[in-house]
Structure formats: structure tokens, C-alpha cells
Amino acid sequence: MNKETRRKNTPVQVDAKRESAGILKSKTGVLHVGIDLGTSRSAVAASNGVREMVGSVVGWPKDSVSAKLNGAAPIFGDEALEKRMALNICYPLVDGNLAYPDLEGVQQASSRNAAIQLMSHLKSLCGATADQAVYAVVGAPAEATKENKQAIIALTREAGIDGVMVVSEPFAVAYALDALEDAIVIDIGAGTIDLCRMAGTLPEHEDQITIFKAGNFVDRAMSERIRKSYPQAQFTLNMIRKAKERFSSLLESESRAIVYFPVDGVPTEIDVTTEVCEAVRLIVPEVVDGIRQLVATFDPEFQEQIRSRVFVSGGGSQIFGLQGALEEGLQKLGGGKVYIVDDPIFTGAQGALKLAQEMPLQYWQQLGSN
Ligand SMILES: Nc1ncnc2c1ncn2[C@@H]1O[C@H](COP(=O)(O)OP(=O)(O)OP(=O)(O)O)[C@@H](O)[C@H]1O
Ligand SMILES: [Mg+2]
CATH class of the missing domain: 3.30.420.40 (ATPase, nucleotide binding domain)
Structure with a gap:
């Protein structure tokens, strides 16, 4: 892989500009936050103990009657869906990525606004005090492009988050589980299934696969x-x-x-x-084939080890009988062991939070200059 491709697919990206601009100097404390920004729902975990989840959908009143009944402010998640007859509804994420960069005109503006509102809402759920700078690590799909990651960074800036780092979703899950070596981590979401091979270093492009059948x-x-x-x-x-x-x-x-x-x-x-x-x-053969690809392109001496440590997270991990079905599929590849995470809703956000807490400031900047 050449250097340019490598750079494009670096799984961690930092908004170094804000760091160097000294915006954070006025804040005396730091609140670390992990954000799992999902197609169907988003979860946050913060260093003050907050753990919250909200559907990734934003609604605005359709007309003056609706505004009188529901107020003019945006409404989020389940509440927005319950009141959807009276609201204009917007899902700011499609297939794991922010929708607005691929839209145009009015649609782009309203989708972008919905994304900013959702991010601001996630920030407000964390309950940072006025003197706390908010440092957030945000999970993005494994194969999110540099543009997708830049769009997330731009969004967090507008939502008033002070420092941000974007990591791949399954990497955040791996970090939560301490499965950083000889493991495959799979996140089965609404828009994407993300697979990531962990070999004791930051995963590169070739260590990650995104499947758009979730x-x-x-x-x-x-x-x-x-x-x-x-x-x-x-x-x-x-x-x-x-x-x-x-x-x-x-x-x-x-x-x-x-x-x-x-x-x-x-x-x-x-x-x-x-x-x-x-x-x-329908998703079982897709996942098994993703595992096969990641195993087949790994060092042959360690292939058995990564096949025997497959961790599955995300809402889709709750399909009854999934562990057995995947292990059955792995039989044809030489066998393997699959583990379903205990907390599929918050593992990604917890991992992102852990990363935020353990990543020294200078390392964020170093990553930003990659
Ligand atoms: N018991 C279950 N059985 C099957 N699927 C489920 C179950 N519970 C939740 N799901 C599905 O999991 C998906 C939501 O998972 P998750 O919250 O991890 O996705 P997301 O983060 O919003 O999406 P993405 O990661 O693709 O952006 C939805 O498609 C939901 O219907
Ligand atoms: Mg997700």
C-alpha cells in the first residue's frame, strides 16, 4: 500500500487546528466523551459516568399548530418518531455515514442542520459544566473515507465540542474489550456491518471491511x-x-x-x-465471508489465533442463535470461536471513551499530523 492510500485510510483523525488555536486554554477542566454515532441510534459515554442512547433521528414541527403543540425546538429519537405525523423527520446518517455530503441544495442544508442538532444533543446529554472542555472520540464506519471523517469533525466543531478524534467503530469496540491483539471485532449495525482485524497496532485499511447489508x-x-x-x-x-x-x-x-x-x-x-x-x-454468509477475507490475508502463523477470537457487537449481535450460526460457518474455514459482547448498545461508546481518556493530548496532535 502506498503512503498516500495509507494516509487516506488512517483510522484515527484529529482536529488539530482547534488544539493549536489554543481554544481550550479558557477551560480549566476536561470532560472526556465517547460517541457511537450510528445510523439508527447513537450512544454516548462520558467520564462523569453519563451513559445515554438516542435514536439518530431529528424532527421539526411541520406548521404553526405543530409548533404550538410540540414547541419550535428539534425533537430527537423515539419522541420524534412518536410525533412524526406532526413533524418533518430527518435521519442525518445513511449507511453509517453522514448523509449531507452526498446531498445538494435545501436537502443538504437541512440534513447538515439535523446532524449538527443531533451532535449538539449528544453533547448536551453528557452534562459538561461551563468550565469543562469536551474531548470526544467518535466512532465511524470502518471504511469511512477521509471526507466522511472530515465531515464528522466539522460537525463536532459546530456542536461546540472542543477536541475530537474519529476512530473506526469496530476499533472502538476492540478497545473496550481489550481485544487489541489477535482478534477480529465485528459491529453489526443498522446501516453497515464493520469488521476489523486487530494485530496489536492501529488497524490499517487492509485490516477493515465494511459490508452494506446490515x-x-x-x-x-x-x-x-x-x-x-x-x-x-x-x-x-x-x-x-x-x-x-x-x-x-x-x-x-x-x-x-x-x-x-x-x-x-x-x-x-x-x-x-x-x-x-x-x-x-441473509447476513450470516456475508459475515462469515468477511471473516474469511480477514483471516486469509493475515500472517499464516497467526490465522488460527484470530479465528478463535471473534467478538461481535452492535444491535444485530442480538439475533438469537447468531453465535452458533457463525461458528458453524467458521467450521468450513478450519473452525473458530465467536463471542457476543454483553452490552451491544454501549460497548462502542465505552471503547471510544476509554480511548479519549487514555490518549495523551500530544498523541492526538501527532495523529492529526499523520
Ligand atoms: N434483537 C435483535 N435482533 C436483530 N436485530 C436487532 C435486534 N436488536 C436490534 N437489532 C438491529 O440492530 C440495528 C441497530 O444496531 P446499532 O444500534 O448497533 O446500529 P447503528 O449503530 O445505529 O448502525 P450503524 O453502526 O450501521 O451506523 C438495527 O437494525 C436493529 O433493528
Ligand atoms: Mg453503530
């Missing part, structure tokens, strides 16, 4: 199957996602996945067991 892809696949089986049923992707999260399983079992979707306006019992199972199963 939770949202499963929702669409499940929706297509249900529409085919029950053409009369009325449902939204949100209803599908809820059903998936409740019933997702890769194991054959007697228990059925029963939902009540309207047919001609009447709630009707529908058995979606097969559709859920088939849809969630």
Missing part, C-alpha cells in the same frame, strides 16, 4: 417476504423492524412469530416466523 437490509428483505406472503397486510418498515427485534432467531423452534398487522384496517394475526428467519439468515 439491519436495514434485513428489514427490507423481511418486508418483501411478508408482502409476498400476505399481500393484503398493511405495515411500515418501522413495524417490520420492531417485529424483527422481537422475534429474530436463527434457530428452528416450535414457538411462532405472530404479529397483528392491519388488513383493510382490521388488526389481523399473521405468522411471520419463516420471513423473519429467512431475512436475518
Whole structure:
């Protein structure tokens, strides 16, 4: 790999300008923050003990009646979705990345504004005091481009965060688990599945893989199957996602996945067991193949070691029976051991926080000049 490519894909990026501008001199204390900026939900963990999670969706009142009822300020997460009939809703992230750099005109401006509001909200959830500078490490998809990372940095600046470092999501998870050596870390999110090979150093581009078939892809696949089986049923992707999260399983079992979707306006019992199972199963070969690629391109003497330490995090890690299904897939590659993390919602944010706390200031600057 040439130097230029390496530079583009450095997994850590720092906003050194603000550091050198001496903006932080007026603050006497520091609040370290880890942010897992996700397509469907974002989590923060701060050095003052705060741990919060919010859906990555922002809503504004549609008109004066809505503003009278809901106030003029933006509304976030589940509350925004509950009130969505009265709000203009914006998801500032698509497939793990900020949406606005790929948009134009009014759409770009409102998406960017939504992203700034979400970041400001995440900062406010951390409860920094007026004299505390906020240093944040933010998780981005494994293969986020330099432009994606710069967009995150620009956003944190506008949200009033004083120092920022962008790391790849699975690297943050690896840091939380102390799995920095001879391990593969996989984050199964809504927009992306990110895989990262840990070899005792900062992961390079070739150590990381992003797959764009994650939770949202499963929702669409499940929706297509249900529409085919029950053409009369009325449902939204949100209803599908809820059903998936409740019933997702890769194991054959007697228990059925029963939902009540309207047919001609009447709630009707529908058995979606097969559709859920088939849809969630679609990601298993993708993940196994990602592991195969990372193993196959690793030092042959250590391949067995990394196959026997595969850690899975993110919302999708909660699919019932995933550990067994992945280990079964690994059998064809020579066997392996898979561990599902205990706290899939906060492990990424915790890892980012740990990184923020352990990274000396001069090292942030050093990384920024990479
Ligand atoms: N029990 C479950 N079974 C299957 N999928 C689940 C379950 N619980 C949550 N999910 C899915 O996990 C995804 C959310 O995970 P997570 O919060 O890690 O994603 P994200 O960080 O928002 O996305 P990304 O990392 O791609 O930006 C959603 O697609 C959600 O439906
Ligand atoms: Mg995520």
C-alpha cells in the first residue's frame, strides 16, 4: 500500500487546528466523551459516568399548530418518531455515514442542520459544566473515507465540542474489550456491518471491511417476504423492524412469530416466523465471508489465533442463535470461536471513551499530523 492510500485510510483523525488555536486554554477542566454515532441510534459515554442512547433521528414541527403543540425546538429519537405525523423527520446518517455530503441544495442544508442538532444533543446529554472542555472520540464506519471523517469533525466543531478524534467503530469496540491483539471485532449495525482485524497496532485499511447489508437490509428483505406472503397486510418498515427485534432467531423452534398487522384496517394475526428467519439468515454468509477475507490475508502463523477470537457487537449481535450460526460457518474455514459482547448498545461508546481518556493530548496532535 502506498503512503498516500495509507494516509487516506488512517483510522484515527484529529482536529488539530482547534488544539493549536489554543481554544481550550479558557477551560480549566476536561470532560472526556465517547460517541457511537450510528445510523439508527447513537450512544454516548462520558467520564462523569453519563451513559445515554438516542435514536439518530431529528424532527421539526411541520406548521404553526405543530409548533404550538410540540414547541419550535428539534425533537430527537423515539419522541420524534412518536410525533412524526406532526413533524418533518430527518435521519442525518445513511449507511453509517453522514448523509449531507452526498446531498445538494435545501436537502443538504437541512440534513447538515439535523446532524449538527443531533451532535449538539449528544453533547448536551453528557452534562459538561461551563468550565469543562469536551474531548470526544467518535466512532465511524470502518471504511469511512477521509471526507466522511472530515465531515464528522466539522460537525463536532459546530456542536461546540472542543477536541475530537474519529476512530473506526469496530476499533472502538476492540478497545473496550481489550481485544487489541489477535482478534477480529465485528459491529453489526443498522446501516453497515464493520469488521476489523486487530494485530496489536492501529488497524490499517487492509485490516477493515465494511459490508452494506446490515439491519436495514434485513428489514427490507423481511418486508418483501411478508408482502409476498400476505399481500393484503398493511405495515411500515418501522413495524417490520420492531417485529424483527422481537422475534429474530436463527434457530428452528416450535414457538411462532405472530404479529397483528392491519388488513383493510382490521388488526389481523399473521405468522411471520419463516420471513423473519429467512431475512436475518441473509447476513450470516456475508459475515462469515468477511471473516474469511480477514483471516486469509493475515500472517499464516497467526490465522488460527484470530479465528478463535471473534467478538461481535452492535444491535444485530442480538439475533438469537447468531453465535452458533457463525461458528458453524467458521467450521468450513478450519473452525473458530465467536463471542457476543454483553452490552451491544454501549460497548462502542465505552471503547471510544476509554480511548479519549487514555490518549495523551500530544498523541492526538501527532495523529492529526499523520
Ligand atoms: N434483537 C435483535 N435482533 C436483530 N436485530 C436487532 C435486534 N436488536 C436490534 N437489532 C438491529 O440492530 C440495528 C441497530 O444496531 P446499532 O444500534 O448497533 O446500529 P447503528 O449503530 O445505529 O448502525 P450503524 O453502526 O450501521 O451506523 C438495527 O437494525 C436493529 O433493528
Ligand atoms: Mg453503530
